[in-house]
Amino acid sequence: xxxxxxxxxxxxxxxxxxxxxxxxxxxxxxxxxxxxxxxxxxxxxxxxxxxxxxxxxxxxxxxxxxxxxxxxxxxxxxxxxxxxxxxxxxxxxxxxxxxxxxxxxxxxxxxxxxxxxxxxxxxxxxxxxxxxxxxxxxxxxxxxxxxxxxxxxxxxxxxxxxxxxxxxxxxxxxxxxxxxxxxxxxxxxxxxxxxxxxxxxxxxx
Numbered sequence: 001x002x003x004x005x006x007x008x009x010x011x012x013x014x015x016x017x018x019x020x021x022x023x024x025x026x027x028x029x030x031x032x033x034x035x036x037x038x039x040x041x042x043x044x045x046x047x048x049x050x051x052x053x054x055x056x057x058x059x060x061x062x063x064x065x066x067x068x069x070x071x072x073x074x075x076x077x078x079x080x081x082x083x084x085x086x087x088x089x090x091x092x093x094x095x096x097x098x099x100x101x102x103x104x105x106x107x108x109x110x111x112x113x114x115x116x117x118x119x120x121x122x123x124x125x126x127x128x129x130x131x132x133x134x135x136x137x138x139x140x141x142x143x144x145x146x147x148x149x150x151x152x153x154x155x156x157x158x159x160x161x162x163x164x165x166x167x168x169x170x171x172x173x174x175x176x177x178x179x180x181x182x183x184x185x186x187x188x189x190x191x192x193x194x195x196x197x198x199x200x201x202x203x204x205x
Contacts, residue, residue, distance in 0.1 A: 048164065052184050052189065053184050056121075061118075064083070070204075072099040073204075096111060097111075117193075119187070120186075121190060128180065131175060135161050163175040163176075
């Protein structure tokens with residue numbers, strides 16, 4: 001018997017679920033499209049990774065006053081007071097640029113690479129901090145016979161959680177837990193390189 005897809009509504013019979021209802025129930029989907037079989041741990045994992053990215057970035061930015069001091073040299077108290085006057089990441093980066101003007105080119109090049117990485121992490125942090133989290137079940141498509149009887153279904157996508165950010169152009173940007181895992185790992189690498197750079201600069205006093 002040939003299959004076809006129909007958009008017709010089939011109200012449930014009195015006293016129980018229709019076959020359509022039993023099909024939908026069999027894939028454990030709510031009527032809002034939220035998958036009931038998404039593990040509770042998945043919610044905790046998603047929000048934990050989001051928080052780890054936010055705090056990992058903040059750890060990078062919190063190291064910048066020390067980087068400024070070892071690049072500038074001299075009094076730590078004076079360096080901290082000067083750096084505290086800088087508002088915003090670009091101004092903080094600009095102050096470190098200025099502190100390196102009379103240092104070897106190799107140090108300037110290394111800082112330029114680190115600066116680019118930190119700016120990228122800053123942008124990612126802002127995207128997830130201003131995003132909304134959604135849960136998607138992928139949806140299902142039900143097949144009907146010529147007589148209008150539901151005889152099967154297929155899922156249209158996987159169950160997933162994602163952060164969605166509305167871009168300036170009006171398009172939605174999707175950020176998954178895999179994206180956040182990669183970003184968090186990259187932030188940790190940048191943190192280690194920033195620490196090494198600081199140690200090398202401190203040794204130049």
